[in-house]
Amino acid sequence: MRPLLPERIVAAGHAIWAAGALLSALELGVFTELGKGPRTRLQLQRGLGLAPASAADFLDALVGLGWLDREGDEDDAVYLNTRESGHFLDRRESHYLGDLLQAGHESLRTHSVALTAMLRGRAAGAAQPDVPDRRALREHLARLHGDALAAAFDFSPCTHLLDVQGAAGRMACAIALANPHLHGTTMERLEQVARAREHIERCALGARVAVATRPGAPRSFAPVPAADVIVASLVLRADAMAWLPELLRQARAALTAGGCLLVIDHLADDARRASAPAMLLSLSRRMAGETHVPATRGDVRAACLGAGFSRTDCLDLVDGASAVIARP
Numbered sequence: 001m002r003p004l005l006p007e008r009i010v011a012a013g014h015a016i017w018a019a020g021a022l023l024s025a026l027e028l029g030v031f032t033e034l035g036k037g038p039r040t041r042l043q044l045q046r047g048l049g050l051a052p053a054s055a056a057d058f059l060d061a062l063v064g065l066g067w068l069d070r071e072g073d074e075d076d077a078v079y080l081n082t083r084e085s086g087h088f089l090d091r092r093e094s095h096y097l098g099d100l101l102q103a104g105h106e107s108l109r110t111h112s113v114a115l116t117a118m119l120r121g122r123a124a125g126a127a128q129p130d131v132p133d134r135r136a137l138r139e140h141l142a143r144l145h146g147d148a149l150a151a152a153f154d155f156s157p158c159t160h161l162l163d164v165q166g167a168a169g170r171m172a173c174a175i176a177l178a179n180p181h182l183h184g185t186t187m188e189r190l191e192q193v194a195r196a197r198e199h200i201e202r203c204a205l206g207a208r209v210a211v212a213t214r215p216g217a218p219r220s221f222a223p224v225p226a227a228d229v230i231v232a233s234l235v236l237r238a239d240a241m242a243w244l245p246e247l248l249r250q251a252r253a254a255l256t257a258g259g260c261l262l263v264i265d266h267l268a269d270d271a272r273r274a275s276a277p278a279m280l281l282s283l284s285r286r287m288a289g290e291t292h293v294p295a296t297r298g299d300v301r302a303a304c305l306g307a308g309f310s311r312t313d314c315l316d317l318v319d320g321a322s323a324v325i326a327r328p
Helices: 007-028 030-034 041-050 052-064 081-086 098-119 134-152 170-178 192-201 241-256 274-289 297-306
Strands: 070-073 078-081 161-165 183-188 208-213 228-233 257-265 311-316 323-328
Touching: 007 030, 007 052, 007 098, 030 041, 030 081, 030 311, 041 052, 052 070, 052 257, 078 081, 081 297, 081 311, 098 134, 134 170, 134 228, 134 257, 134 311, 161 297, 170 183, 170 192, 170 208, 170 228, 183 241, 192 208, 192 311, 228 241, 297 311, 297 323
Parallel strands: 161 183, 161 228, 183 208, 228 257
Antiparallel strands: 070 078, 257 323, 311 323
């Protein structure tokens, strides 16, 4: 019999150091510097102001973690971004995720002491330090989920996409960029319209993605325009299951023949056994003073069936998020 070893426990401890190394690399601009071309260790030391005594260990740790490549050894070694880090961690790239990672780290740092206090019954949300900009986090997540959805879901039968939650056009643009045949509309709160239009223009999608306005309050609904596929992302907040049925009914009525609705969020599995991201996100909201219980996939599927949809499926995305696909 194989001896019992604490591999996952030790790996979790090491993950803290791995995350710290990644965040330091982002703060120092390692991936952005290497996005300009390969660099030797000495060039990186000079360009980024790294201390010679620790630079080699740090850079080689990034190699070992799979975030950098290295050609050669010793002082002649040349460091390069991996394909993944060059795409997502170079600040100059449109798919840059560093702000999202750094905001998550800041939230963890802010709440690390508060979590134990909350679990011992002390007041949540009291004397909290500044938390990351939730609007920016939402936009980063919408783009990330849009990219994942574009890779995992077949949009070829669709001609028009509608995103009822907006997020400054990030979701609609991510999907439209991967599907050149698709036109889209992003429904934005009035204060987000200008940001959405700016993002659409940066993506050169002005001819294919339009902006419509919606009420600011989540439980207030604007008329839902007709579309082949309707996306509702990150809608499941504290009281969402109270007002979600009305949104689902409107979406059901707006779908064209053969269309579908996609509800995207960090949904727990029905048994709450394999949904750590959803549970941890719920805890973070409670520490910020919200009353929140994570919705399960079963909750959303039941709500969709109650709103008149005939069948539902689930699709895993990224970052612990998933999509419930509802069809009439």
